[in-house]
Amino acid sequence: MQNAQILFPVNVPGAFDYAVPKDMELGVGDFVYAPIGKQMKLGVVTGLGPAEEGRKLKEIAERKLTRPLSPEMIKFIEWTAKYNVASPGQVFRMVLRSYKALDPSPVVSHYSPTGVTPSQLTSSRRAVLREGGPFPARASEIAARAGVSAGVVKGLVKVGAMQELALPVDAPFQEPNPDHPGMELTEGQEDAAKELVAQMQLQDFSVSLLDGVTGSGKTEVYFEAVAEALRQGGQVLILVPEIALTQAGMSRFEKRFGVKPAEWHSAVGDAPRRRVWREVAQGRAKLVVGARSALYLPFADLKLIVVDEEHDTSYKQEEGVIYNARDMAIVRAKLSRHAVILASATPSLESLHNARSGRFAHIVLPERPGAAILPEIGLVDLKDNPPEKGDFLSQPLIEAVKAGLEQGDQSMLYLNRRGYAPLIICQSCGEKLKSPDTDSWLVEHRATGRAMCHLTGFSMRMPTLCPNCKAEDSLTAVGPGVERVAEEAARHFPGAKIEIFSSDTAGNPNAIRDRMDRMAAGEIDILVGTQMVVKGHNFPHLTFVGVVDGDLGLAGGDPRAGERTYQTLVQVAGRAGRAEKPGRALIQTHQPEHEALLALAAGDRELFIGVELAMREMLGLPPFGKLAAVIISGPDLKKTESLSKKMVSVAPRAEGIEILGPSEPPIGRLRGLYRRRLFIQAEPGVNLPRYMAVWRARIRPPAKFKIQIDIDPQSFM
Numbered sequence: 186m187q188n189a190q191i192l193f194p195v196n197v198p199g200a201f202d203y204a205v206p207k208d209m210e211l212g213v214g215d216f217v218y219a220p221i222g223k224q225m226k227l228g229v230v231t232g233l234g235p236a237e238e239g240r241k242l243k244e245i246a247e248r249k250l251t252r253p254l255s256p257e258m259i260k261f262i263e264w265t266a267k268y269n270v271a272s273p274g275q276v277f278r279m280v281l282r283s284y285k286a287l288d289p290s291p292v293v294s295h296y297s298p299t300g301v302t303p304s305q306l307t308s309s310r311r312a313v314l315r316e317g318g319p320f321p322a323r324a325s326e327i328a329a330r331a332g333v334s335a336g337v338v339k340g341l342v343k344v345g346a347m348q349e350l351a352l353p354v355d356a357p358f359q360e361p362n363p364d365h366p367g368m369e370l371t372e373g374q375e376d377a378a379k380e381l382v383a384q385m386q387l388q389d390f391s392v393s394l395l396d397g398v399t400g401s402g403k404t405e406v407y408f409e410a411v412a413e414a415l416r417q418g419g420q421v422l423i424l425v426p427e428i429a430l431t432q433a434g435m436s437r438f439e440k441r442f443g444v445k446p447a448e449w450h451s452a453v454g455d456a457p458r459r460r461v462w463r464e465v466a467q468g469r470a471k472l473v474v475g476a477r478s479a480l481y482l483p484f485a486d487l488k489l490i491v492v493d494e495e496h497d498t499s500y501k502q503e504e505g506v507i508y509n510a511r512d513m514a515i516v517r518a519k520l521s522r523h524a525v526i527l528a529s530a531t532p533s534l535e536s537l538h539n540a541r542s543g544r545f546a547h548i549v550l551p552e553r554p555g556a557a558i559l560p561e562i563g564l565v566d567l568k569d570n571p572p573e574k575g576d577f578l579s580q581p582l583i584e585a586v587k588a589g590l591e592q593g594d595q596s597m598l599y600l601n602r603r604g605y606a607p608l609i610i611c612q613s614c615g616e617k618l619k620s621p622d623t624d625s626w627l628v629e630h631r632a633t634g635r636a637m638c639h640l641t642g643f644s645m646r647m648p649t650l651c652p653n654c655k656a657e658d659s660l661t662a663v664g665p666g667v668e669r670v671a672e673e674a675a676r677h678f679p680g681a682k683i684e685i686f687s688s689d690t691a692g693n694p695n696a697i698r699d700r701m702d703r704m705a706a707g708e709i710d711i712l713v714g715t716q717m718v719v720k721g722h723n724f725p726h727l728t729f730v731g732v733v734d735g736d737l738g739l740a741g742g743d744p745r746a747g748e749r750t751y752q753t754l755v756q757v758a759g760r761a762g763r764a765e766k767p768g769r770a771l772i773q774t775h776q777p778e779h780e781a782l783l784a785l786a787a788g789d790r791e792l793f794i795g796v797e798l799a800m801r802e803m804l805g806l807p808p809f810g811k812l813a814a815v816i817i818s819g820p821d822l823k824k825t826e827s828l829s830k831k832m833v834s835v836a837p838r839a840e841g842i843e844i845l846g847p848s849e850p851p852i853g854r855l856r857g858l859y860r861r862r863l864f865i866q867a868e869p870g871v872n873l874p875r876y877m878a879v880w881r882a883r884i885r886p887p888a889k890f891k892i893q894i895d896i897d898p899q900s901f902m
């Protein structure tokens with residue numbers, strides 16, 4: 186007799202033991218149904234062993250006939266859970282994204298001619314046989330093409346002139362062709378591609394940092410490594426920030442490999458999701474392009490993961506299992522012994538540090554191909570060039586946009602603030618409109634006439650009276666949002682086609698993609714956008730980028746603020762001048778002496794990185810030390826505070842660990858829940874996840890209170 190450990194997709198500490206029925210052949214990775222309470226639940230076998238004497242266990246009910254999860258995938262689930270201090274069941278739930286994918290595709294009847302000529306060849310029967318194709322097809326399709334009723338098709342089956350075939354609804358993906366001709370690479374690109382291909386040929390674990398300036402053709406270069414992986418017969422996963430999954434972006438894959446890749450992101454519907462999951466699990470989908478969650482697809486034979494825009498914060502999942510897909514991609518590659526490519530024009534300090542210390546191969550692309558050159562970046566000191574009273578665009582920005590319009594070129598105005606104005610203030614009493622259940626100011630959205638909380642989505646109609654002093658018409662918009670900048674631009678540039686691009690105006694992911702595609706096609710003159718415009722887009726007609734507020738993001742106590750601001754501004758400036766015409770960027774600022782801005786204007790990354798790394802080293806922050814955050818939240822302020830203190834008091838004593846807090850984070854209250862925060866700083870040798878797990882197990886929060894652990898936090902809100 187055997188016992189099996191079964192992991193269920195639920196948030197419990199681990200796997201459960203079950204007895205394996207005598208006649209059941211079972212292996213690790215098999216999917217099974219087993220009873221939990223009164224329910225039958227689907228789980229996966231994570232271990233097998235001899236039955237223990239005298240221990241009575243429930244029996245597994247059924248083994249599901251489907252391809253098992255690979256041992257590497259099970260290890261990857263366990264690793265993810267351990268590293269991020271989550272339960273393996275929670276991670277398994279991220280893997281099991283489509284139950285229906287475990288079954289074979291549903292089938293649907295298709296029909297095709299047998300070659301037999303029916304004895305009674307009526308005109309409608311003839312129409313079906315002559316005009317109903319291409320075959321095989323569904324009866325309704327054939328009938329529509331032939332202009333007859335579907336009954337005619339079925340009639341032809343009866344007399345043996347047509348046959349019925351049950352074909353899968355979820356068609357397999359077409360094989361990508363690695364030798365489909367791609368773009369001709371420049372010499373520098375060719376060298377970089379060769380290095381990546383050489384890494385692929387090792388057929389072992391490796392990490393390469395593809396560090397190339399904006400528009401240097403990193404995509405074309407890593408395509409060569411993708412091609413090599415495909416030639417080896419393996420599967421390839423390309424992770425991109427969700428917003429980069431545009432038509433234009435996807436069609437680049439199609440151009441290079443001759444077929445559409447499988448696509449995976451939050452807007453993919455149930456049926457395509459089922460299809461992708463199954464085809465990936467069976468090893469038949471060779472090329473997958475997806476957002477961060479694609480990393481948890483059960484690839485049968487993965488040979489390469491590319492993490493494009495590796496510095497991007499959207500790789501960090503901030504809810505449920507808190508994990509960083511870039512880091513977990515490296516873990517996955519290590520477990521399955523294959524290659525990873527991290528690509529970015531602005532690599533994270535961690536990745537740069539790893540590249541310099543020799544842990545990652547460092548492959549550099551210092552220039553753009555052909556005639557394209559990097560945009561010239563200038564600073565506009567707002568002290569010397571103040572905008573007109575009540576305006577936000579300085580004269581140099583206005584002139585640059587005007588010059589672009591005259592040339593028929595596109596411009597982009599960048600401001601990472603949604604809505605019309607970030608603050609609504611009463612001129613009579615000074616009251617600021619605040620979210621009712623969250624520490625955040627309400628933002629005026631003039632397009633919809635509402636005041637909105639950007640953290641929770643709460644919104645209400647813009648009040649006409651001040652809620653505090655009841656003064657009429659006293660509420661005033663303070664500061665700029667993208668709507669207000671667009672309004673100002675419309676005043677300066679009458680007749681220009683101006684569009685706003687932010688998560689409010691774009692709506693669902695498909696609408697966002699559509700707008701990006703229209704921008705790429707040159708259908709917009711001036712795009713006013715938030716950070717959504719930054720990510721990896723190619724707008725060939727864009728020659729000028731104006732940054733409305735270069736200081737946004739530098740304020741506050743976020744240790745990553747400098748790095749993030751630098752990255753964002755390089756990326757946003759890097760959208761300009763990607764084709765023949767040279768590009769230019771101007772950054773409006775009150776702090777022209779800040780090192781991030783100085784480095785930008787000088788085009789000197791080393792200047793910035795040197796200062797930033799030295800500071801991190803001094804403070805023992807990543808990549809020189811480890812960091813974790815704990816967020817304690819609950820509906821009652823006093824109890825949240827006392828739970829936070831209790832958390833600190835039960836902390837295990839350990840060398841090389843320092844606990845900071847509890848303190849109130851910038852968002853002290855979110856959706857009615859009070860929040861307190863701890864930071865845990867650890868010296869390099871410490872196993873921080875292990876420490877956190879031991880600590881976490883010592884405390885049990887009361888109902889409605891939550892303790893969340895965030896390893897290597899990216900958000901400091």
Ligand SMILES: Nc1ncnc2c1ncn2[C@@H]1O[C@H](COP(=O)(O)OP(=O)(O)OP(=O)(O)O)[C@@H](O)[C@H]1O
Nearest residue numbers: 369370371399400401402403404405530554721723
């Ligand atoms: N060898 C080449 N010949 C001609 N055009 C090229 C070549 N390589 C790249 N390009 C073009 O240059 C543009 C930029 O390429 P790509 O998007 O791959 O750059 P990137 O390095 O990923 O940029 P970013 O990091 O800014 O997103 C694209 O339009 C691409 O088609």
Ligand SMILES: [Zn+2]
Nearest residue numbers: 611614651654
């Ligand atoms: Zn008032």
